Amino acid sequence: MPLAEVNGTRIHYRIDVTAGDNAPWLVLSNSLGADVSMWTPNIEAFAKHYRVVRYDTRGHGHSDVPPGPYTIDQLIGDVIGLMxxxxxxxxxxxxxxxxGLTGIGLAARHPERFSRVVLSNTAALIGSDAVWTPRAVKAREPGGMPALTDAVIARWFTAPFIEREQLxxxxxxDVFRHxxxxxxxxxxxxxxDADLRDEAKTITLPVLVIAGTHDLSTTAxxxxxxxxxIGGSRYLELDAAHLSNIEKRDDYTRAVLDFIGEQQ
Incomplete structure (x- = not known):
């Protein structure tokens, strides 16, 4: 299992590539409560064109869980350290x-390290103390993650998708519960604690923003x-809730490949 020692934390990552050793790189970053497996619906298509790196954000999957709280500076630094x-x-x-929130910080602070950036189902300021502090308290309780699972999944997908895609x-x-x-x-x-609204206004890289029409977590x-x-950015809205890369996998994958592929 590949692990990178980054900023005193072991970060788990995977590399997928069928495009060849000279293909451009694409870094994928997961949502809260997910891991590298959230990109499974997209990875085969992405790897045909790019050397794809996906990683478990600290505190998730097979990455270390250092003492918290964490900061957006750490999440940004972990990506640069992994690269x-x-x-x-x-x-x-x-x-x-x-x-996506991490991506806003990366694009604003490290533009020399990135070519094109896709920010999906995200915002420069997500939620508030009234949302996050009680949820953090709940998560730390015994049995807290299983107790949160159903409510979170109900916000991640639309009702028809939930009914249709039980497997x-x-x-x-299972990933969320564990x-x-x-x-x-x-x-x-x-x-x-992250408010990147002012930093977002400084981004000059080519950016595609993807939102979900039915997303209740980070709204359209x-x-x-x-x-x-973000000056010159593009906006795409998909008929999905929060995890649009899964619910509308084909449309999402195509949009990302079309946008990033324009540089070639």
Whole structure:
């Protein structure tokens, strides 16, 4: 299992590539409560064109769970540290939800390391203390993650998708239930304390913002607001809830490949 020592934390990552050793890099960053497996619906298509790196955000999956709370600075630094570990000078980036928030910071602070950036189902300011602090408290309780599972999954997908895709949802629920409560809570606190609205306005890289029409966690309105902060950005709205890369996998995958592929 590949692990990179990054900022005193072991970060688990996977590399998928069928495009060849000279293909451009694409970094994928997961949402809160997910891991590298959330990109399974997209990875085969992505790997035909790019050397794809996906990683478990600290506190998730097989990555370490250092003491929290975490900060957005740490989440941003982990990506740069992982790229340095893998000797990736420049990459494309696609992040969803928490991964999108991380992407805003990366695009604003490290534009020299990225070519094109996709920010999906995210915002420059996500939620508030009233949302994140009680959730962090709940996650740290014994049995807290299983207790949160049904309510979170109901916000991640539309009702028709939930009814139709029971097998896929079983895998997603399993990942969420077994996410470290401390890791989840510490990332809740990182999101709670991150306000990147001013930084988003400084981004000059090519950016695609993807939102979900039915997303209750980071609404389409917030997606349009984010796109408005970033000069020259593009906005795409999919008929999905929060995990649009899964619910509308074909449309999402095509949009990302079309956008990133324009540079070639």
């Amino acid at each position: 340095d570990h893998l000797k990736i000078e420049r990459a494309n980036y696609c992040g969803l939800s928490m991964g 896929e949802l079983a895998n997603i629920r 996410t470290s409560g401390d890791g989840y809570a510490s990332n809740c606190e990182a999101i709670r 309105e917030q997606g349009r607001e984010l796109a408005g902060y």
